[in-house]
Amino acid sequence: MRPFYGLGIAVLGGLLSQPVLAERDNGIEHVISDSAYSTVVRQLNTALEDNGLNIMATVNHGQNAANNDLELPPTMTFIFGNPKVGTPMMQCQGSVALDLPQKMVVRETDDGVRLEWNDPHYLAERHGLEGCDLPLGNVADVLRDVAESAAQ
Template sequence: MHLLRMTTVAATFCVMAPALAASSNGIEYITSDSTFEQVSEQLNAALDEKGLTLVATIDHTQNAANNGLELPPTATFIFGNPNVGTPMMQCQGSVALDLPQKMVVRETSDGVRLEWNAPEYLAERHGLEACDLPLENVANVLRDVAQSAAQ
C-alpha cells in the first residue's frame, strides 16, 4: 500500500512538473500545462521574488489584433538587474542589444512555452568570455524563474 501511494505521488509529480529543455541558437525553454494567464501571472511573481525589475511587457497578440492580424497568446517580458547587466555592458557594450533580459511566454500546441536567451550564448555572441561574469548564476536564476512560472 505504501509503495502504491509513493508511485501515485511520483506519477502525479511527473505529470504536473514542467518539462525543461534546451534548444538550438542559445534559446532555452520550458513548457507548462498551465494556462497562458497563469504562467504570465506566475512569471511576474517569480521575477519579483528574485528581485528582478520588470521593465515592460509587450502583448504581441494585442498588437497583432490592433492591425487586423491573429496571433496565439504571446507576450515578451523585459526584465533585469542593473547589478548583473551593467558589468556585462562594461565588458562589451554591444550586449546592450540583448539586455535587459527577455522571456517570451507563448501558447503552442504543446502547451504554454517560456523561452529565453542562455547567458552563455550572449557571452559567445558578444565576446564576453574574457570577463569575470557570473554567467552560471544568471543561467540558474533564469531557469528558476521559468520553472516557478511554469508550475
C-alpha cells in the same frame, strides 16, 4: 497532460505535472507548461519580482496583432533585468546591450504554454565576454528558476 516528443526519456509518476526543460537551441532555452496562459503570465510576474528582477516593460504581441486585425496566439514578451548584473556585462563588451535587458517570451503553442529566454552563456559567446569575470552560471540558474516557477 500533453505529450512531449523528442525528450528521449520517460517521465513517471508525479513528475508528469512538472514543467519540461528542453535542450538549448541557438542559445534559446525554454520550458513548456500545461498551465493556462494567464496563469503562467501571472506566475512569471511574481517569479520575476521574487527574484529581484525589475520588469521594465511588457509587450503584448497577441493584443497588438488583434488591434490590427491580425491573428496571433497569445504571446507576450517580458523585458526585465538587474543593473548590478547587466552593467558589468555591458562594461565588458558594449555590444551586449543589444541583448540586454533580458527578455522572456510567454506564448501559447499546440504543446502548451512555452516560456523562452536567451541563455547567458550563449550571449557571452556571441559578444565575446569569455575574458570577463561574470556570474553567468548564476544568471542562467536564476532564469531557469524563474521560468520553472512560472510554468508550475
